[in-house]
Amino acid sequence: MKILDRRSPAFLPLARRTTLRLGGFPLAEIRLEYPADYDLLPPLLEREGFDVRILGGGSNLLADDGNLPFAVIRPLNGMGQSPEHVGPDLRACGEERVLIRAGAGLRMPALLAWCAARGLSGLEGLVGVPGRLGGAIAMNAGAYGCSLAPLLRELTVFSPAGGLLRIGKDGWTASYRHFALAGENDWFIAVEAVLSLAVKNPSEVRAHMAENLARKTSTQPVAAHTAGCVFRNPPKCSAGKLLDDAGMKGVGRGGMRFSDMHANFLVNEDGGSCAAALDLIAEAREKVARTSGVNLEMEIKVWS
Ligand SMILES: Cc1cc2nc3c(=O)[nH]c(=O)nc-3n(C[C@H](O)[C@H](O)[C@H](O)COP(=O)(O)OP(=O)(O)OC[C@H]3O[C@@H](n4cnc5c(N)ncnc54)[C@H](O)[C@@H]3O)c2cc1C
Structure with a gap:
């Protein structure tokens, strides 16, 4: 485990850790690089009393500017490592499937490249999605008919109440861009996953x-x-289309703009701020509610 605080030379603001290039300075950055590091987390959190946020690849985040009142935990185990072949998926029926194990810190593009080279199928819809495996699990990332949770067979998680635990399918609930541990409301870290491909x-x-x-x-x-889609798609409808109909495509201010290409992507053009982003988001929600009667819900996570 490595702990960096604001005085450490390697400490960076969240603007350098997020794809939207926004975000100020957390209290500290706690890097977990090995499974054994997770055992050191409870005494550290008890000693420091930090409020914490879990940072993956930072590709779905809108973080506030300035000094932030929480520490950031970065689960980096598995980063730069090839997944491990566990063996055949004996529960698969009708097709040959294998189980692979990978750590939360593995970058999704690296995982997809590894799968492509071996002909392992299931994650193809996530091509071009940035971030790390832990973040893709926590968001139940998906696109083009695929999402992560249905491929998940086993998960090692850390939670303040349970410590480090290995759980099976009855240990979590997942739906469109949502993933939670069954029966727990507190934060958790997805540490390591077994996927069936x-x-x-x-x-x-x-x-x-x-x-x-x-x-x-x-x-x-x-x-x-950008941080991907700002809003979740309402049932049977596209948030991008609703934003387009409300005239939000291309609307910008303070260095932030709803993309001309896809209205549900908020772009930091140059020198944007979280405050400008939140202003535009509020305006978009109000205009969509007025034009279509739909209350858009956030997909990106706001750390403010
Ligand atoms: C260009 C672009 C295209 C995108 N396209 C898509 C798409 O097609 N489909 C899609 O679903 N998303 C898409 N996204 C959004 C984003 O890439 C995904 O949601 C991604 O899975 C987030 O992973 P991350 O590691 O970056 O998570 P982060 O942004 O770091 O975190 C996102 C959330 O997950 C939590 N989290 C992160 N890691 C962990 C962990 N190990 N344990 C517990 N919680 C954790 C964080 O606390 C936060 O709440 C896109 C983003 C961009 C910039």
Whole structure:
């Protein structure tokens, strides 16, 4: 475990850790690089009394500017490491599937590249989604007909009440962009996951990823500083279309703008701030409520 505080030379503001390039200075950054580091967490938190937030790849976050009253925990175990082959998924019926184990810190693009090279299928819809495995689990990330939770067979989690635990499918609940531990409301860390993936031809998996990536890059501002979709899609409807109908596409202020390419992406053009982003978000919600009668809910997580 490494603890960096505001005086440490390697300590960076959240603006350097988030894809939206926004966010000020947490009290400290706690890096968990090995499974054994999690055992050191309870005494540390008790001693320091920190309020905490869990930071993955920072690709779904809008963090406040200035000094922030919480510490950030970064689960980095598994970062830069290949997943481990656990064996065949004996519960699979009708198709050959394998189980793989990977740590929360593994970057999703690296996981997808590893799967593509081995013809392991299931995650193709997540091509072009930044972030780490832990964040993808916590958000139940998904696109193009795929989402993470249905592939999950086992999860090692840390929670303040339970410590480090290995749980199976009855230990969590998941739905559209939502994941929670069953019966717990407190924060938790997804530490390590076992995923079930179908065995296919590598060229088939690569072709499917290429198709999804082409679709994504032609409809979303993937190279801009964004945090993905700002709002959740309401049932049977697209938040982007509602924002477009409300005239929010291209609307900007204070360095922030709803993308001309996809109205549900808020872009930090240059020198934006969390305050400007929250202002635009409030305006968008009000206009959509007025034009369509829909109350948009946030998909990105706001740390303010
Ligand atoms: C260009 C772009 C395209 C995107 N496209 C998509 C898309 O198609 N589909 C989609 O679903 N999302 C998309 N996103 C949003 C984002 O990439 C996903 O939600 C991603 O899974 C978040 O992972 P992260 O590691 O960056 O999490 P973070 O942004 O760091 O955190 C997100 C939330 O997860 C929690 N969290 C992070 N790690 C852990 C952990 N180990 N344990 C417990 N909680 C944790 C955080 O506390 C926070 O509440 C996109 C984002 C961008 C910038």
